[in-house]
Amino acid sequence: MAVSERRGLARRSPAEWRQPLLLLLLLGGCSGRIHRLALTGEKRADIPLNSFGFYANGSLEVDLSLLRLGLQETEEKDPLVGFSLTRVRSGSIRPYSTRNPHDCPLQKNSSNLLVLFLINTKDLRVQVRKYGEQKKLFISPGLLPEVPSEPVTPKVDSGTTAVLDKTKSKPTVSQGDQQGLSGKDKELVLGLGHLNNSYNFSFHVVIGSRAEEGQYNLNFHNCYNSKPGREQPFDITVMIREKNPEGFLSAAEIPLFKLYMVMSAFFLAAGIFWVSVLCKNTYNVFKIHWLMAALAFTKSISLLFRSINYYFINSQGHPIEGLAVMHYITHLLKGALLFITIALIGSGWAFVKYVLSDKEKKIFGIVIPLQVLANVAYIVIESREEGASDYMLWKEILFLVDLICCGAILFPVVWSIRHLQDASGTDGKVAVNLAKLKLFRHYYIMVICYVYFTRVIAILLQVAVPFQWQWLYQLLVEGSTLAFFVLTGYKFQPAGDNPYLQLPQEDEEDTQMEQM
Structure with missing residues (x-):
């Protein structure tokens, strides 16, 4: 942050300092x-x-x-x-x-x-x-x-x-x-x-x-x-x-404007297609289906603002403050919605049951605050210079919090798999429970692959490729995210023959809740 910007912050009135800390970080911006x-x-x-x-x-x-x-x-x-x-x-x-x-x-x-x-x-x-x-x-x-x-x-x-x-x-x-x-x-x-x-x-x-x-x-x-x-x-x-001859962006960042614009269009198209599917199958649509649609649109808007942000950085050397704020806000919403949606699907909320267990509530109590902290760390890193004293500290905080969130969202899926294994031969609906068990196992593998590709493989790719091809790291991350969204929507689409949507009777649901 420039010295003049810091002096401007110091002259603010006490009333302005009562604004949320996040907005202060957003308005600080980065110097591009x-x-x-x-x-x-x-x-x-x-x-x-x-x-x-x-x-x-x-x-x-x-x-x-x-x-x-x-x-x-x-x-x-x-x-x-x-x-x-x-x-x-x-x-x-x-x-x-x-x-x-x-x-x-x-x-x-x-x-x-x-x-x-x-x-x-x-x-x-x-x-x-x-x-x-x-x-x-x-x-x-x-x-x-x-x-x-x-x-x-x-x-x-x-x-x-x-x-x-x-x-x-x-x-x-x-x-x-x-x-x-x-x-x-x-x-x-x-x-x-x-x-x-x-x-x-x-x-x-x-x-x-x-x-x-x-x-x-x-x-x-x-x-x-x-x-x-x-x-x-x-x-x-x-x-x-x-x-560089083409602008202020590094060699690895020059293609990012077009990359994020194209990926934003893909996520927007996926969101529109998903809403059309929900409108055709209104009988089997649940609240979490609309939450998945909101996640796709939020992801598309976040990538759009990020693309515009890179465009102005390339032409002017620094982002436009208002657009940077919108990018940070949509990035925060996208991160929170992503982990909440994954955890809700893994726990079976709205599909199989309408009440979360105590263990699942604790997981949400951990994931949501950690996601807020992770997004704040991301915003601080974006607004700080690499040579700042606390730059590496916030970078390590972001990495640690992201790993904790990725590990925490797996617990609801594991608990649902264990519950289906125990109930597969006790409630008289062995075929339905085995189909649900198979679906949950597939979803568990999908989450593991998504975390693995976006956190491990992508980083190794960034280290291995030449400097001008490091934008492939962002391509792998966004491509893996799009594939994960599409596969999740296909697995849990609102269809009558989907074993995940075959709700149990009230007495069977009470028994399952007691077992969990």
Whole structure:
């Protein structure tokens, strides 16, 4: 969230603060692909700023407007503060996730490292060190123009040095200070501004050819804090702007606008077809059938707003606030309706019985609050920058809560299967109960496959495929969800010969309730 947005929240009246917490989170919004991160009193040694998939002619702009370090900055000879730009095969894997937390990435060469920006506060300069054969990765001081009048031609930085003119606000490029190097091994040096005990500089990177395309991670490192017992708070304010030739979306996100629009149409068509089926079989329609229809329409609207959200992010670099709010609201409703519908069908409510047992009521008492928490965690993650201190915390909360909900919705199905097994040979309707038992077992397998494909297989696919094909993760998730909706509607459609809809007599129903 931008600093100006946070100040706006602080000026709100007490009456406005009485609004629900969820609406506050929704109105906060996210800054899209133009990121602004302001951290105060930060103690982390490594801060993952962002991950982005670049195509050829894509650009990365970084404006460090404020960096205020502690007194330890003058104790070391080598620079221990700076940025690192790395390229990985998958955007979900961080190159520093398995390294020793006490090692400094700025002092060790790694096969993943491409560029290091070493901030030297003594000499007021930023050393740029390249690793590997990156012939078409152009680095220059300053930012690219907002609306360039002509195509931006990257400058070859080999053998040049950017030195800060103390009388000017922008760095100038000169041929001095070659540091004893020659040819292509000469280092690029950027000017470092110093004002009111804080440092600032900016640079931009242009992906010059297809050989340099890939998933890039930008990290900030303060290796003074990697040493035990020497952690010291620091302040940092940084703006990051990433762009591909087609817009502000990452390579893996460019197809999402069309994908979500198409899937929204599919869910809308499924919902309309389901309503037509309900209108033709009014005698066997129950309340849960209409709940299933509401779920399909809510899912369609949620995907529609998400598609529009990505369209504006791609064109403007940030979403439209009102559309983002609608997307979050429909996403919350969709998540709650999905798990409630699965649990109700698994428990046999409205089909076989009209009253939930005490155990099933406890499951609903757990699933519904957890789903609200999971959606709040999702909204917080969407509205926070990746480098924020609590970003990983909310991401772990979302993952844990989602697993708990997926496990909890299986209990009503298991209890119904066990009840049908016990009652199959006691109430005189063995054939009907066996048919219901078979149907419940099929539904149990369907739920397991749905959870497995959307939570396990999809994540493995995201890790395995190249950076530009990671949108297949969303395709698998939405395709699995659509298939699950269609199969559930087919299994529990309002038909007279459906064994699930053959209600027992009142005395048999009372006996079954006592047994459960």
